[in-house]
Amino acid sequence: MNQGYLSVRNLSKRFGKQAALQEIELDINKHEFICLLGPSGCGKTTLLRIIAGLEKADQGQLTIAGRDITREPAGKRNFGMMFQSYALFPNLTVAENIAYGLSNRLSKSQIADRVDELLGLVELDEQRNKVPSQLSGGQQQRVALARALALSPDCLLLDEPLSALDAKVRIKLRREILRLHEKFGMTTIMVTHDQEEALTMADRIVVMNQARIIQIGTPKEVYEKPNCPFVADFIGAISFIETEKQESALLAIRPEHVQLVRGDQDKSNRAIVRDYEYHGAYYRVLVQLLDSQDHPMQQFVTIDLPSQTMANFNVKKNQKLMFNLPPEHVIRFDSTASIAVG
Amino acid sequence: MNLWLKRIRPDSNALSQNLIILIMTLVLTVTILLPLGELAIKAVSNPDGQFIGLANFAKYFSTPALVTSLWNSIKVSSITTVIAVTLGFGFAFALERSAIRGKSFFRAVGLLPLFAPSMLHGLALIYLFGNQGLISTGFFGRFPEVRIDLYGPIGIIMSEVLYTFPQAFLMLSVALMSSDYRLYEAAETLGASKWRKFWTVTIPGTKFAILSSIFVCFVMSFTDFGAPKVVGGQYNVLATDLFKQVIGQQNMQMGAAVGVLLLIPAVLSFVIDRIAQRKQNGFLSAKSSPYRIEANKLRDGMLFLLCLVLSVAILCIILVAIYGSLVKVWPYNLEISLSNYDFSNFASQGSNPFVNSLVISLCTAVIGTIVTFLFAYLIEKSRGYRILRASAYLLSMLPLALPGLVLGLVYVFFFNNPNQPLNGLYGTIWIVIICNIVHFYSVSFLTMTSSLKKLDSEFEAASESMNVPWYRTLLRVTVPMSFPAILEIALYFFINSMVTVSAIIFLYTPDLKPASVAIVNMEDSGDIAPAAAMSVLIILTNLIVRVVVMGVTKPLRRRTEALLVRKQL
Ligand SMILES: Nc1ncnc2c1ncn2[C@@H]1O[C@H](COP(=O)(O)OP(=O)(O)OP(=O)(O)O)[C@@H](O)[C@H]1O
Ligand SMILES: [Mg+2]
Numbered sequence: 087m088n089q090g091y092l093s094v095r096n097l098s099k100r101f102g103k104q105a106a107l108q109e110i111e112l113d114i115n116k117h118e119f120i121c122l123l124g125p126s127g128c129g130k131t132t133l134l135r136i137i138a139g140l141e142k143a144d145q146g147q148l149t150i151a152g153r154d155i156t157r158e159p160a161g162k163r164n165f166g167m168m169f170q171s172y173a174l175f176p177n178l179t180v181a182e183n184i185a186y187g188l189s190n191r192l193s194k195s196q197i198a199d200r201v202d203e204l205l206g207l208v209e210l211d212e213q214r215n216k217v218p219s220q221l222s223g224g225q226q227q228r229v230a231l232a233r234a235l236a237l238s239p240d241c242l243l244l245d246e247p248l249s250a251l252d253a254k255v256r257i258k259l260r261r262e263i264l265r266l267h268e269k270f271g272m273t274t275i276m277v278t279h280d281q282e283e284a285l286t287m288a289d290r291i292v293v294m295n296q297a298r299i300i301q302i303g304t305p306k307e308v309y310e311k312p313n314c315p316f317v318a319d320f321i322g323a324i325s326f327i328e329t330e331k332q333e334s335a336l337l338a339i340r341p342e343h344v345q346l347v348r349g350d351q352d353k354s355n356r357a358i359v360r361d362y363e364y365h366g367a368y369y370r371v372l373v374q375l376l377d378s379q380d381h382p383m384q385q386f387v388t389i390d391l392p393s394q395t396m397a398n399f400n401v402k403k404n405q406k407l408m409f410n411l412p413p414e415h416v417i418r419f420d421s422t423a424s425i426a427v428g
Numbered sequence: 429m430n431l432w433l434k435r436i437r438p439d440s441n442a443l444s445q446n447l448i449i450l451i452m453t454l455v456l457t458v459t460i461l462l463p464l465g466e467l468a469i470k471a472v473s474n475p476d477g478q479f480i481g482l483a484n485f486a487k488y489f490s491t492p493a494l495v496t497s498l499w500n501s502i503k504v505s506s507i508t509t510v511i512a513v514t515l516g517f518g519f520a521f522a523l524e525r526s527a528i529r530g531k532s533f534f535r536a537v538g539l540l541p542l543f544a545p546s547m548l549h550g551l552a553l554i555y556l557f558g559n560q561g562l563i564s565t566g567f568f569g570r571f572p573e574v575r576i577d578l579y580g581p582i583g584i585i586m587s588e589v590l591y592t593f594p595q596a597f598l599m600l601s602v603a604l605m606s607s608d609y610r611l612y613e614a615a616e617t618l619g620a621s622k623w624r625k626f627w628t629v630t631i632p633g634t635k636f637a638i639l640s641s642i643f644v645c646f647v648m649s650f651t652d653f654g655a656p657k658v659v660g661g662q663y664n665v666l667a668t669d670l671f672k673q674v675i676g677q678q679n680m681q682m683g684a685a686v687g688v689l690l691l692i693p694a695v696l697s698f699v700i701d702r703i704a705q706r707k708q709n710g711f712l713s714a715k716s717s718p719y720r721i722e723a724n725k726l727r728d729g730m731l732f733l734l735c736l737v738l739s740v741a742i743l744c745i746i747l748v749a750i751y752g753s754l755v756k757v758w759p760y761n762l763e764i765s766l767s768n769y770d771f772s773n774f775a776s777q778g779s780n781p782f783v784n785s786l787v788i789s790l791c792t793a794v795i796g797t798i799v800t801f802l803f804a805y806l807i808e809k810s811r812g813y814r815i816l817r818a819s820a821y822l823l824s825m826l827p828l829a830l831p832g833l834v835l836g837l838v839y840v841f842f843f844n845n846p847n848q849p850l851n852g853l854y855g856t857i858w859i860v861i862i863c864n865i866v867h868f869y870s871v872s873f874l875t876m877t878s879s880l881k882k883l884d885s886e887f888e889a890a891s892e893s894m895n896v897p898w899y900r901t902l903l904r905v906t907v908p909m910s911f912p913a914i915l916e917i918a919l920y921f922f923i924n925s926m927v928t929v930s931a932i933i934f935l936y937t938p939d940l941k942p943a944s945v946a947i948v949n950m951e952d953s954g955d956i957a958p959a960a961a962m963s964v965l966i967i968l969t970n971l972i973v974r975v976v977v978m979g980v981t982k983p984l985r986r987r988t989e990a991l992l993v994r995k996q997l
Binding site for chain 1 (some may be wrong): 546656772884886888889891892893894895896901905908909988990992
């Protein structure tokens with residue numbers, strides 16, 4: 087693999103006995119938007135803080151544009167960091183917070199111009215003289231973003247920037263972050279444990295679990311071709327089916343890819359409806375598979391059905407139905423490794 | 429500070445901080461750890477410095493007079509503890525768990541003794557129950573005489589109760605304030621009676637606080653010097669023994685042995701308190717709901733009476749001390765005058781003790797606050813030298829287990845030694861200031877630490893990633909945001925330095941005698957009225973300083989607290 091703009095080599099970190107990161111290898115291209123995705127405690131924040139220089143790795147190497155920065159202090163790296171708690175200084179106004187890192191580098195008038203520019207970018211002109219406690223969560227988040235951008239960083243590091251916000255504000259700010267990412271032409275690494283956020287925003291997703299990187303790929307790749315049951319299960323909904331025909335192979339299918347069929351086709355799977363939930367645009371139906379003698383097996387599949395199909399097939403509880411698994415959408419795992427999500 | 433730090437090494441964050449951590453550890457070691465070591469060594473050696481095992485203790489326990497004072501100390505402290513904790517619990521219960529009127533008045537009066545030197549209580553008791561006292565003489569013959577045997581255990585206990593009661597009250601009211609009302613509701617639905625609820629919910633919920641207030645009160649009276657000095661008469665206790673051994677007979681080794689004995693309950697109390705803190709925290713969860721007070725006329729009536737009696741007693745003591753200090757010649761000339769406030773006749777050695785105390789307390793407050801803040805900040809917020817910081821934290825807790833008397837003693841041992849590089853400090857005002865700072869350091873340190881914990885732990889990381897030096901964020905953000913806590917510890921240092929006597933009685937310099945020591949000396953030579961006058965001056969100063977400082981800074985404190993409000997959500 088050729089070396090990326092920002093490259094992490096063989097990085098490990100432990101806290102006492104506990105491994106927080108193990109043998110991390112990661113290459114990030116310039117201008118890329120990367121999401122670090124994984125369950126709680128898998129080491130995302132630790133990796134981000136090591137990249138920022140706020141934490142020391144036990145071993146491994148970090149380079150940017152070929153330059154080794156493993157030992158460089160955080161302040162020299164020219165990375166902008168935005169913290170999960172925002173870490174806005176509560177006694178300073180919005181403008182003072184944004185100007186905080188500038189005061190040693192620029193003249194007074196240059197700072198004023200820069201602050202004006204950033205306030206405009208995040209649309210907080212009116213709020214410039216307020217203190218953080220007078221702002222809403224979304225506004226605080228934008229101040230934190232503006233402060234991280236103030237020094238025109240090469241890399242922007244975001245630790246769960248949206249997790250404290252409610253759903254509506256979140257979607258608006260997702261676009262805002264993407265807009266600023268494009269405008270500044272930065273390389274951005276964002277930590278999240280919200281898979282939807284990762285799928286919609288990232289150029290590439292880095293899926294982590296238990297201190298390791300499990301898969302790196304575009305959103306489409308990790309969604310459609312997860313390399314292990316963990317990734318398949320962690321991103322989106324999925325059903326696992328153990329087949330009798332092919333031993334030790336595990337098949338998986340996304341609920342929206344299951345096709346209901348009518349009539350008695352030999353190849354179709356037979357199942358009985360156990361439960362369903364209304365999701366607005368579609369119904370999510372849980373069915374239990376039946377064997378050739380129509381006895382229920384300990385195998386369940388979820389199927390997403392548009393309301394229209396639901397009515398057409400007259401789906402009710404305890405009703406039998408038949409479905410096909412389109413081969414192009416069936417995901418196959420060779421070993422029946424653990425499918426548990428950490 | 430900026431410039432100085434820059435010169436050490438330009439913009440090297442970690443280095444400058446680590447250097448200060450090193451200095452901090454060194455300072456804590458020299459002012460706390462090494463002096464304590466000196467005590468341990470002295471206790472097991474003879475005057476020539478040879479190791480003699482436990483011979484000093486053996487000698488102590490074979491000297492009948494000394495053993496008697498040990499027993500006296502235990503007896504007096506036990507009785508004091510029972511009374512003070514019971515009254516403190518009643519008072520706290522009344523203020524936290526009942527609907528009586530006048531709560532803020534009672535609270536203020538209950539805490540009043542904290543502002544007075546402990547000798548004031550003894551002096552007031554003399555004015556009430558002494559040979560010529562108001563009550564003993566039936567208000568100079570107007571009523572029947574009521575004579576009690578003040579000089580001895582009774583006087584000491586009365587005076588110690590006044591001294592320890594506010595502590596018990598404070599600790600217990602914190603515990604009663606933070607209870608989980610859901611437990612009471614659960615007991616209610618199970619049909620528990622009021623008494624049953626009290627014994628099965630209230631007492632277990634506060635048992636750790638009760639236990640630790642028992643220990644604190646015991647240690648306070650066990651190691652107090654002021655009260656037995658003033659009203660002890662011929663009744664010897666450990667604290668006065670220590671003074672006699674060290675100052676009177678210059679018997680340092682025996683003094684060290686007594687010091688170790690004094691230290692035992694204090695260390696025990698320290699351990700219990702640490703455990704209690706941990707357990708008490710576990711008792712409350714985030715879901716706890718605050719206590720709701722039910723109406724109950726009988727309970728409120730009885731508790732109101734209790735508060736009233738206690739408050740009247742405390743106010744009487746202070747008013748009598750003021751009256752006594754204003755009377756010209758008790759009991760022959762009851763004319764009111766300020767002649768007793770002219771100290772030039774009594775503490776004649778040059779400088780005015782009151783002014784000395786002001787200077788000492790101001791220096792203690794300013795230096796102590798800066799040092800405490802810096803240490804708490806480094807231990808809580810910096811990232812270098814994990815092990816050094818952990819040990820600095822432990823050292824910072826240690827003075828909690830050091831009674832003032834023992835602290836003064838170990839300072840004499842440690843600094844009054846010509847081979848000591850720091851010997852130059854001995855006999856200056858600085859040793860008194862350092863001793864005061866160490867004496868009151870732990871409590872301030874804990875206050876400061878818990879205030880710093882409320883600030884976002886990422887401030888330092890944020891400024892580091894913006895390449896802003898740590899001390900700039902410290903000065904621009906952390907200090908302003910910690911302002912209320914800084915003020916609180918500054919006042920704590922000041923007020924306690926004004927009233928304390930136990931530690932500095934070993935260390936003061938005759939030409940810069942502090943007011944509290946002057947009280948002891950004047951009382952010793954029979955000048956009761958000027959001693960009372962000095963005590964009154966101290967309590968007045970403390971009250972005025974507190975009221976003025978809190979009043980002036982109110983808007984600023986309000987504003988700072990408002991900045992933090994949202995963060996809790
Ligand atoms: N300073 C520390 N000291 C000790 N252990 C730590 C420290 N920081 C993190 N850890 C541990 O390292 C592991 C990884 O933590 P990290 O904060 O990187 O997880 P995360 O993926 O960001 O989780 P979350 O999604 O909950 O934020 C966790 O098990 C955590 O307990
Ligand atoms: Mg995290």
